[in-house]
Amino acid sequence: MPAVEPFSWSHLNQWSLSPTPLIIMLVAILAYGWAVHRVPAWPAARTASYSAGIVVTFVATQSVIGVYDMHLHAAHMIQHLLLIMVAAPLFAFAAPLELLRRAVPSSEKLLGGVILRIVLHPLFGFALYAAFIPASHLSGLFDLMLRSMWFHHFEQVAFLVSGYLFFRHALGVENEDELHPGLRLVYVMAAVPIDTVTGLALAMSSHNPFPTYAQSMRSPADILNDIHLGGAIMWIGGDALMLLVLIPLVVRWLTFEAQRTKEIDAELDELGI
Numbered sequence: 001m002p003a004v005e006p007f008s009w010s011h012l013n014q015w016s017l018s019p020t021p022l023i024i025m026l027v028a029i030l031a032y033g034w035a036v037h038r039v040p041a042w043p044a045a046r047t048a049s050y051s052a053g054i055v056v057t058f059v060a061t062q063s064v065i066g067v068y069d070m071h072l073h074a075a076h077m078i079q080h081l082l083l084i085m086v087a088a089p090l091f092a093f094a095a096p097l098e099l100l101r102r103a104v105p106s107s108e109k110l111l112g113g114v115i116l117r118i119v120l121h122p123l124f125g126f127a128l129y130a131a132f133i134p135a136s137h138l139s140g141l142f143d144l145m146l147r148s149m150w151f152h153h154f155e156q157v158a159f160l161v162s163g164y165l166f167f168r169h170a171l172g173v174e175n176e177d178e179l180h181p182g183l184r185l186v187y188v189m190a191a192v193p194i195d196t197v198t199g200l201a202l203a204m205s206s207h208n209p210f211p212t213y214a215q216s217m218r219s220p221a222d223i224l225n226d227i228h229l230g231g232a233i234m235w236i237g238g239d240a241l242m243l244l245v246l247i248p249l250v251v252r253w254l255t256f257e258a259q260r261t262k263e264i265d266a267e268l269d270e271l272g273i
Helices: 009-013 018-038 043-064 065-066 073-093 097-102 109-112 114-119 122-138 140-147 149-171 182-204 211-215 219-270
Strands: none
Touching: 009 140, 009 149, 018 043, 018 109, 018 149, 043 065, 043 073, 043 149, 073 149, 073 219, 097 109, 109 219, 122 140, 122 149, 122 182, 140 211, 149 182, 182 219, 211 219
């Protein structure tokens, strides 16, 4: 775990500019921009959503949050929520796979392969989310993240990937007909307890479950309070962000049902019923 000064509000202007994440983000921007250039009339809202996702990822990993994400449990949780519940849905709305399919027609064979069909299935996206969240916060994987910068970067990417695979089905931009709008609502609601239970387990912990934190200069009481705060952030913040996702899903479901009712009424009128 890298050494840093004890956090104070005067550190809010600190930045942690790491070459590896910056290079990955730059490549991601250039790749998406290249693909947009090849697809006429690609919706500007999707490009804006992708750009916003990159900005959120940059802030989450390179700002003061990134400076303290391996030192303060609360900072890690803020980063986690920004990546998996803010940046990932923005990337899902940007529909990168649909853009790839249009920009590079030969990619259709790859995207239609058996492995990707499994990975892009709703059950896989949900199962990955349900397994990764508790495993990365309640097991030895978290302590490994504190000891290894490379594993830490891997975990950040995993947050984005698992979040994207989950929210692409919830938002239905790339696969609008895959799930009924009402089922999308259930899909997201079923995931809410995952963050809630994980956050509560940390908020109610009676001891420090991560030995690497003990190497810091903080007292055991300060470490435990930090873990409790991180758990509360995951619990309350995660539930609040999921609620924000549920609101447009409810609106879309009601709109779908209203439109479907009109269509059924029109069909019955044509039949004279």
